[in-house]
Amino acid sequence: MAKIVKKSPIPLYGAAAVWLLWAVFLPMYALWHFALVAAASVLVWFGLKKLCPDKVLNLPDPEPQPEPEPEPAGQAPEDPIAAERARALSELRRLDDNIEDEKISAQIVHMEEVTGKIFDIVAQQPAKLPQIRRFLNYYLPTTLKLLNAYDRMGSAGVEGANIDGTMGRIDAMMDKVVQAFDKQLDALFADEALDISTDITVLEQMLAREGLGGMQMGQS
Incomplete structure (x- = not known):
């Protein structure tokens, strides 16, 4: 007491x-x-x-608080980026399986590959995460939403102005969406490309000062 x-x-x-x-x-x-x-x-x-x-x-003395149970050995907290990667790729695979249009199916396969590479780069270099915020928060979820609508309308089994018009607009939009995914992946290499360009420029200048700028590979 x-x-x-x-x-x-x-x-x-x-x-x-x-x-x-x-x-x-x-x-x-x-x-x-x-x-x-x-x-x-x-x-x-x-x-x-x-x-x-x-x-x-x-x-009365305060009741002792139970100590938090330790996490099972070898089980680390789930990485939100890894979880989003798995969810997005799984959804793209499902849509590829459901959608019969060969062109859109091929585009989905390409976007799945590009999306996986984008997530892999950010996982290896977390500092690049801010560069894909718009991709994560808008481009990717909106693309999945459009493809899900295309899948549902295609599975309706009927034709009509609303269904045909919407599916046609989504089909026409997919080329631009694929380009946007490719540009996002390319943008993640901007810093590396700049560093390599700088290294090449410096190397060319040093070779020129040594009189080696005009040498061809294999010459002694």
């Missing part, structure tokens, strides 16, 4: 009241007046202390 002492404020209030009443009704202009009121306040404080003693509260 934990014990907590709760002090009563009444003795303090009583001692303060002695000073207040003395100041109102009795003189306080000599030193001995202050001595008397101080003594009186002390007596009142001790008297009220006996009449209103401090309270001791017995509180």
Whole structure:
């Protein structure tokens, strides 16, 4: 049991009241007046202390909190990027299996390959994650939404202005979507391409200064 002492404020209030009443009704202009009121306040404080003693509260000890269970050995928290990669590729494979149009099916296969490479690059170089935010948050989910609509409408088994018109617009849009996926993958190599270009320029300049700029491979 934990014990907590709760002090009563009444003795303090009583001692303060002695000073207040003395100041109102009795003189306080000599030193001995202050001595008397101080003594009186002390007596009142001790008297009220006996009449209103401090309270001791017995509180139950807090229940011990269970320790968190350790994660099973070898099981790491799921990587959200890896989870999104698996979900997106699985959905693209399913759509490829469902959609019979050969052109769109081939485009889906290509986008699946490109998407996997994009995720692989970011997994190896997490600093590139901000470069694919728009791809993750808009291009990829919107593409999956369009393809799912194409799949549902194609499976309806009927023709109509709404179905045919929507499927036609999606079909016409897919070439641009594939290009957007390719550009996203290409953009991830921009820094590397710049570094290599710089290295090539420096190497050419050094070879030129050494008089080796015109040498052909295999010459000694």
